[in-house]
Amino acid sequence: xxxxxxxxxCRFLIPAMLTLSLQTASAGIIATDQAAAVxxxxxxxxxxxxxxxxxxxxxxLQAQGVDPADARARVAAMSDLEVRTLAGTIGTAPVGAxxxxxxxxxxxxxxxxxxxxx
Amino acid sequence: MSATPTGIGRRWLxxxxxxxxxxxxxxxxxxxxxxxGDWPSGVPRAIELRDVPFFPQTAYQCGxxxxxxxxxxxxxxxxxxxxxxxxxxxxRQGSLQLEMLAAPRRHGLVSWQIPPDYSSLLSELAAGHPxxxxxxxxxxPLRQWHYAVVVGFDYAAGDxxxxxxxxxxxxxxxxxxxxxxxxxxxxAMVVTPPGVIPANATQASYLPALLAFDxxxxxxxARTAWQAFLSRWPGHALASLALGNRLYGERNLTGAESVxxxxxxxxxxxxxMLNNLAQVLAEQGRNDEALGVxxxxxAQPGSFAAEVATTRAxxxxxxxx
Numbered sequence: 238x239x240x241x242x243x244x245x246x247c248r249f250l251i252p253a254m255l256t257l258s259l260q261t262a263s264a265g266i267i268a269t270d271q272a273a274a275v276x277x278x279x280x281x282x283x284x285x286x287x288x289x290x291x292x293x294x295x296x297x298l299q300a301q302g303v304d305p306a307d308a309r310a311r312v313a314a315m316s317d318l319e320v321r322t323l324a325g326t327i328g329t330a331p332v333g334a335x336x337x338x339x340x341x342x343x344x345x346x347x348x349x350x351x352x353x354x355x
Numbered sequence: 356m357s358a359t360p361t362g363i364g365r366r367w368l369x370x371x372x373x374x375x376x377x378x379x380x381x382x383x384x385x386x387x388x389x390x391x392g393d394w395p396s397g398v399p400r401a402i403e404l405r406d407v408p409f410f411p412q413t414a415y416q417c418g419x420x421x422x423x424x425x426x427x428x429x430x431x432x433x434x435x436x437x438x439x440x441x442x443x444x445x446x447r448q449g450s451l452q453l454e455m456l457a458a459p460r461r462h463g464l465v466s467w468q469i470p471p472d473y474s475s476l477l478s479e480l481a482a483g484h485p486x487x488x489x490x491x492x493x494x495x496p497l498r499q500w501h502y503a504v505v506v507g508f509d510y511a512a513g514d515x516x517x518x519x520x521x522x523x524x525x526x527x528x529x530x531x532x533x534x535x536x537x538x539x540x541x542x543a544m545v546v547t548p549p550g551v552i553p554a555n556a557t558q559a560s561y562l563p564a565l566l567a568f569d570x571x572x573x574x575x576x577a578r579t580a581w582q583a584f585l586s587r588w589p590g591h592a593l594a595s596l597a598l599g600n601r602l603y604g605e606r607n608l609t610g611a612e613s614v615x616x617x618x619x620x621x622x623x624x625x626x627x628m629l630n631n632l633a634q635v636l637a638e639q640g641r642n643d644e645a646l647g648v649x650x651x652x653x654a655q656p657g658s659f660a661a662e663v664a665t666t667r668a669x670x671x672x673x674x675x676x
C-alpha cells in the first residue's frame with residue numbers, strides 16, 4: 238500500500254519537477270511554451286498534466302512495440318496539443334499501411350473484369 | 356500493389372471513374388464537382404513536380420516512404436529506413452498521422468496540416484510543395500489506410516499524379532483520388548524548410564505548427580522560422596515573444612530588444628513581452644529603462660504576476676549593487 242502511494246507520488250512529482258525546472262530555465266524570462274499555454278487558456282497547472290500525458294503516450298508507444306529510447310524521442314517531437322489528441326487513440330486511430338489487402342481486392346476485380354464483365 | 360499489374364489497376368480505376376461520372380453523383384465527389392465552377396486563383400491547370408524523389412515502400416512502410424519523399428523534396432537527406440524508428444508502430448503495422456507530423460521536426464523541417472480541400476492541395480503544388488495525403492484504398496466497409504505523395508495534376512486530362520507505394524508515377528482520375536482521400540476527411544500535410552511558409556497558411560492555423568517546431572529546433576532554425584512568420588504577419592504577439600526568446604537565448608540582446616519593442620507597439624498591454632523586454636534591458640545594464648518597463652507590466656492584470664514580481668525584484672537588486 239505504502240509503495241503504491243509512493244509510486245503514485247513519484248509519478249506525479251518527477252515530471253512536475255522536470256517541467257518546472259524547464260520553465261524556469263532562465264530567470265526573468267517568460268518562456269514561449271508558458272505564454273502559449275496561457276494564450277490557449279490553460280493555467281500553469283496543466284503543464285504538469287501535460288508532462289504526465291507525455292509519459293502516458295510514451296508507455297503506449299512502447300506497448301505498440303516501439304523501442305523505449307525511440308518512444309521517448311517520438312513523444313518529445315510532439316506538441317502538448319498533439320499529445321492530448323493522441324491520448325487514448327493510439328490503438329484505434331488510422332494507420333497508413335501497406336497495400337497487401339488492396340492486392341486481394343485487385344485480384345477480385347481482375348476476376349470480375351475477365352470473367353463477368355461481358 | 357506489387358501483385359497488381361499497373362495497367363489493370365489503372366483500367367479499373369478508369370471504369371470506376373466512368374461509372375461515377377455517369378451516375379453524376381455530386382455527393383460522392385463534392386470537391387471535384389466544386390472545382391468545375393471554382394478553380395483556385397493563381398493555380399495553373401497542370402503542374403508536375405518532376406524533381407520530387409521516389410522511395411518505393413517496403414512491407415507496411417508507406418508512412419516512412421512517403422515521409423522521406425516529402426522531406427527530401429524539402430531539402431533534408433533522409434532515407435525511409437531512418438524514419439521507421441520515428442513513425443512506424445510495429446503492433447499496428449502502420450504510422451499515425453500525428454507522428455507523421457511530428458517526425459519532420461526532428462530533421463529541422465516544419466510540418467503543417469493543410470486545409471482539407473482540393474483547392475489547398477492544388478495551390479500547395481503550384482507553390483512547389485509536394486503534398487503528403489492519407490488515402491483509404493479499401494472497398495466498402497473495409498479500411499485500407501495508405502500514405503502517398505501528390506506531386507502533380509493535369510486538370511484537362513482529369514489526372515492526379517502521385518508517388519505511391521511501389522509506383523513511382525501513379526496517375527489517378529480526380530474523382531477516384533477524391534473518393535480515396537475523402538475517407539480520411541481529406542487529411543493532407545506539407546513539409547517545408549524553416550522560413551518557407553506554405554501557400555495556404557494563415558496566422559492562426561500556422562502558429563501551432565511553428566510552436567511545435569520551436570520546441571525541438573536549433574536556435575538558428577527557430578529564428579529563421581519566426582522571422583519569416585513575423586515578416587508575413589508583423590507584430591504578432593506570441594511570435595514576437597518566441598523570436599525575442601530565441602535571440603535572447605543566443606545572447607543577441609539588442610536583436611531581442613528590437614523585436615520585443617516592435618511587438619509591444621502592436622500589443623502595448625502584453626505582460627509577457629513587457630516582462631521579457633525589461634529583463635533584456637536590465638541585462639544590458641539599462642536598469643532605469645528596465646524598471647520603467649516592468650512597472651508597465653506590473654500595472655497590467657495578467658497571468659504572469661509572479662514572474663513579473665520576480666523580474667522586478669531582480670532589477671531592483673541590480674540597481675542596489
